[in-house]
Amino acid sequence: MTPLKTRLPIYLPDATRGVVKSLDTNDLLNCGVEGVVVNTLHLAETPGLDYLRKIGGVKKLMGFEGLVVSDSGGWQLFSLIHRSNSQGSITNDGVFFKNGTNRKNIFTPEDSISSQFDIGSDILICLDDFTPPNSNSLRERESVERTILWAQRCKAEFERQVDKRSLSDTSLPLLFSVIQGGFDRKLRAQCASELIAIGFDGYGYGGYAVTENGLDLELSKFVADLIPNDKYKFALGSGTLSDIANLAGYGWQIFDCTLPTRDARHGRLYIYNSALNFPAEYVYIERSKFSEDQSPIDDTCDCHTCKNFTKSYLHHLFKIKDFTAYRLATIHNLRCYTRLTEFLRKPSI
Ligand SMILES: [Zn+2]
Structure with missing residues (x-):
């Protein structure tokens, strides 16, 4: 595994379209930001994957030499479908969705990985199936089974892409998978153990593990403890300053959250x-x-x-x-x- 060239813990702001809104890369460096998270589907739309591949990835586009993590692309599609089933559906094959012209498209785990290679990220995230917080236990189980199935396909596609692109050991990106299972600890443990058996460089804390009192701290600790200490631990989407302080205490090392930038724009x-x-x-x-x-x-x-x-x-x-x-x-x-x-x-x- 190529170690990350960064110190931990690290906080990564959201640079959805290759920019942290209103800042350039010098601003980022001057405020101590050492990495960002970019959005795979948005970048695939514009400037497009062919262009990114041609110029050598999103870091070249941004003039940024820090850590770049790409999301799987799932969040956007799932949010759309969770809001209205007429916008698409989720099956074991992949995510079916309508684009602007109302034509049905499919986004598969393989699409997610090859797109993230084109973006040139340091950390790639497997496509996972996440559930809204009110999901029943049947849907939670389905989400875990599909997340494991898609993680296997993502890993296989990752290996295919490494061969195809003739990447050397020192230029390999890292591949993370995401632990789902909602509030069900048995499902979280099953998901973690099967993902660990497939083998990834790091593991993410997926889903909405938030109660009306805020982050579920005990569950956060439980999930962190499921991950071996020689693997990276990414608390996806977290959190407030206080959340990050708590989560880092449990061993979580990588954080990304849209709160500080969004709050800033709202004064x-x-x-x-x-x-x-x-x-x-x-x-x-x-x-x-x-x-x-x-x-x-x-x-x-x-x-x-x-x-x-x-x-x-x-x-x-x-x-x-x-x-x-x-x-x-x-x-x-x-x-x-x-x-x-x-x-x-x-x-x-
Ligand atoms: Zn200040």
């Missing part, structure tokens, strides 16, 4: 507070009380925004809806996340 800015496991503290910058506030968002923060600009200026930029508002706010919220992962990397933790 919800974070205060970094390492006391009592990172309680959520926010500055809602659009509130009128900040119109004449001459202090930075967070005076403990070393980001470009906090070092150079006041809350008053941020408030003004949001009020006039200038693009700079989104950039400066995103830089700050991302720095909060990278400060956390830097803190968690310290051996004293």
Whole structure:
């Protein structure tokens, strides 16, 4: 297995279409972001897989040398189908869906893997079958069985692509599979053990493991313990600062979450507070009380925004809806996340 050229734990913002909205790659590096997650289906649509293959992948497109993880492409299609069955269906063969012209298409585990090779990711994720939180036990079982079946096909396609593209051992990407099973621990354990028997470089924590009180911490620990410690542990879609602090304590090492960037664009800015496991503290910058506030968002923060600009200026930029508002706010919220992962990397933790 090629080790990741990065320190852990790591937080990866969402660069769906090859960009973290409003930031360029220098902004990312300056706020300590060492990797991103890109969206396979969006990139396949534009600029297209043929173009990405021709230029040497999405890193060339972005001018980014950090870690790139691609999603399997399943999330988007499943979300569409979970909202309305008329949009498609899921079978063991793959995901059937309608595109803009209403023609039926199929997206298979093999399509997912070959697309991710074209994108040129460092970590490829197997297509898995995930269920909405209200699913019954029959559907949960089906999801686990299909996830295992698709993981086998993904692994076989991964090996075919390595041969076809004549990749050397040092340029091999890593392949992760995703552990499903909802809140059912037996199913989670079965899913993990069968995926481990197939053999992957890392394992993801899949599905919605969230209750009305937030992340199910005990289940998160249970699933982390199912994964051997010499494999990477990816807590997909997690989480708040507090979630990440907890999950890292259970051994989860890789995190991706759209919260900080989305919150930034909505003027919800974070205060970094390492006391009592990172309680959520926010500055809602659009509130009128900040119109004449001459202090930075967070005076403990070393980001470009906090070092150079006041809350008053941020408030003004949001009020006039200038693009700079989104950039400066995103830089700050991302720095909060990278400060956390830097803190968690310290051996004293
Ligand atoms: Zn800041």
